[in-house]
Amino acid sequence: MHIRTRLAPAIVFSLAAVHLALLLADTNFEAFRTLFSSTVALTLLGWVTFEYLLNPTIYKWIGQERKGLSVKQVRTYESSRKLTSYVTDIAGNLGIVAYLGFFTLDSYAEAIQTAGILYLGSVLPNVHHYFWEERSIKLIYTIEIYQLTRRVVAACAIVKFDNLWKAESMPGKYDAYPDKILVIPIVPCIVMTVLRFGLGFLWYGPIFSRVWLASIREFKRDKKFPRDFEKDMPYLLLGGFVCGTIQSFLLLPLQRQMDMMSIPQALKMGYTLFFFYVLPTVSVDMWEGKAYRLSFVNYSLYLMELSLLFVVNALYQSMG
Numbered sequence: 366m367h368i369r370t371r372l373a374p375a376i377v378f379s380l381a382a383v384h385l386a387l388l389l390a391d392t393n394f395e396a397f398r399t400l401f402s403s404t405v406a407l408t409l410l411g412w413v414t415f416e417y418l419l420n421p422t423i424y425k426w427i428g429q430e431r432k433g434l435s436v437k438q439v440r441t442y443e444s445s446r447k448l449t450s451y452v453t454d455i456a457g458n459l460g461i462v463a464y465l466g467f468f469t470l471d472s473y474a475e476a477i478q479t480a481g482i483l484y485l486g487s488v489l490p491n492v493h494h495y496f497w498e499e500r501s502i503k504l505i506y507t508i509e510i511y512q513l514t515r516r517v518v519a520a521c522a523i524v525k526f527d528n529l530w531k532a533e534s535m536p537g538k539y540d541a542y543p544d545k546i547l548v549i550p551i552v553p554c555i556v557m558t559v560l561r562f563g564l565g566f567l568w569y570g571p572i573f574s575r576v577w578l579a580s581i582r583e584f585k586r587d588k589k590f591p592r593d594f595e596k597d598m599p600y601l602l603l604g605g606f607v608c609g610t611i612q613s614f615l616l617l618p619l620q621r622q623m624d625m626m627s628i629p630q631a632l633k634m635g636y637t638l639f640f641f642y643v644l645p646t647v648s649v650d651m652w653e654g655k656a657y658r659l660s661f662v663n664y665s666l667y668l669m670e671l672s673l674l675f676v677v678n679a680l681y682q683s684m685g
């Protein structure tokens with residue numbers, strides 16, 4: 366077995382352990398039955414979705430993008446890393462539930478609202494890397510609908526199990542409601558737009574261009590990828606601007622509302638939001654058969670973007 370294949374499950378197990386360690390470090394977190402029951406519900410959702418509801422349609426779409434691979438061939442790639450996929454999925458579900466548990470979820474309406482705001486501000490903007498990889502629109506829509514559903518189900522499960530076991534409940538420290546996130550800090554949004562494009566240029570240019578290009582060509586089985594790069598560039602840049610604007614407009618006011626305005630708090634908000642709420646989407650990369658290095662390039666950049674976003678806002682507010 367290739368050494369990278371052996372190391373991958375160990376890395377994923379380590380991330381799962383980090384999730385648990387961060388949870389245990391918070392003395393207010395006592396709702397373990399709610400946490401694990403909601404995680405089980407979320408895991409069942411993923412299994413039913415990809416084994417029954419979307420099987421074999423979504424595997425046909427992936428096969429078409431990979432130079433006509435059959436459903437059996439696509440699922441062979443998935444089977445070769447089944448342990449990694451399972452652990453990634455369960456660890457991700459645990460992270461999603463844990464992160465949502467720190468928001469006030471007293472009703473299903475609040476649960477849906479909170480999960481939706483966090484999804485639109487943090488998960489959806491990361492869809493931009495799919496555009497650069499020239500993924501099909503129908504596949505992107507399907508994956509993102511699942512990711513949104515995954516988080517809404519997690520939030521609603523918390524409400525359900527909190528009501529079931531009244532002796533315990535998730536911490537519920539923060540609110541995430543529209544009437545409290547309407548003040549948009551414009552200057553940090555503009556600064557972050559410039560930084561985001563500059564960082565992306567360096568990341569996918571001098572730093573990781575060879576790794577990224579080789580990995581995506583391997584995944585798509587197309588040595589001539591990309592074919593219409595110059596023609597598509599204006600649309601890709603526009604897509605990046607739109608995704609970044611959505612991210613800034615939703616997350617920066619939320620940062621102020623949560624009172625995470627010092628530099629250490631801003632960094633903490635960035636990495637907790639990323640590891641608990643955004644990174645679980647990497648499970649899709651596992652069953653699609655993407656190279657681990659491709660996932661690393663895409664998600665490490667997004668971690669830096671999220672952290673920079675909150676740090677820039679904290680610095681701006683401190684100067685005011």
